[in-house]
Amino acid sequence: AQTVTQSQPEMSVQEAETVTLSCTYDTSESNYYLFWYKQPPSRQMILVIRQEAYKQQNATENRFSVNFQKAAKSFSLKISDSQLGDTAMYFCAFAIQGAQKLVFGQGTRLTINP
Amino acid sequence: NAGVMQNPRHLVRRRGQEARLRCSPMKGHSHVYWYRQLPEEGLKFMVYLQKENIIDESGMPKERFSAEFPKEGPSILRIQQVVRGDSAAYFCASSPAWGQGGTEAFFGQGTRLTVV
Secondary structure (H helix, E strand, O other): OOEEEOOOOEEEEEOOOOEEEOOEEEOOOOOEEEEEEEEOOOOOOEEEEEEEOOOOOOOEEOOEEEEEEOOOOEEEEEEOOOOHHHOEEEEEEEEEOOOOOOEEOOOEEEEEEO | OOOOEEEOOEEEEOOOOOEEEEEEOOOOOOEEEEEEEOOOOOEEEEEEEEOOEEEEOOOOOOOOEEEEOOOOOOEEEEEOOOOHHHOEEEEEEEEOOOOOOOOOOEEOOOEEEEEO
16 A cells, blocks of 8 residues: 655745645555645645656656655645745645546645744 | 536535435537545545446445446546545546547546535
């Protein structure tokens, strides 16, 4: 069975700082996808960034980037120049290629302070 | 292109009643997934459906819960004889058919079910 672990229940940083959220996972599969989702107070689940396991290059989306360490089964999210609108729960998720279902971590509550 | 639509947003049921949660996928999406989120927890997969077929129901409780995705109309998650432990946010997600967009799923805003 696949598991996803987020070891930081809560984090808080000042606006404009850089913050890194941790995620580790466990799987025996070799082909899979990793995701970071953002859940603001509205409860909407918003896809932030996605990484295919076969790609060595780390994914980047504007201020969001990942550090994907396949051997260590680690998938951290870095938010640069953090903004007040980044305040939300962040969930790391995993999906086996073709399985079409996501396994989520327990989430990290991120607060950006003015 | 409207996103994934779930209704109602909030649903209150007394113990023993039935709850029906509806999900209309994004236009062009033929795959629907239901997830449950308990307070302060991540989402847990419940069931994966295509039109008129249940593909994977490995996360569904064995009793009282059922799901369908008919040829016409929204997907329905049905919970019979609700109990307090069913109180949670229920999310629906949809994706295109395999081979189009990979495993990226788009989520609705969820239905918060409260059992009193």
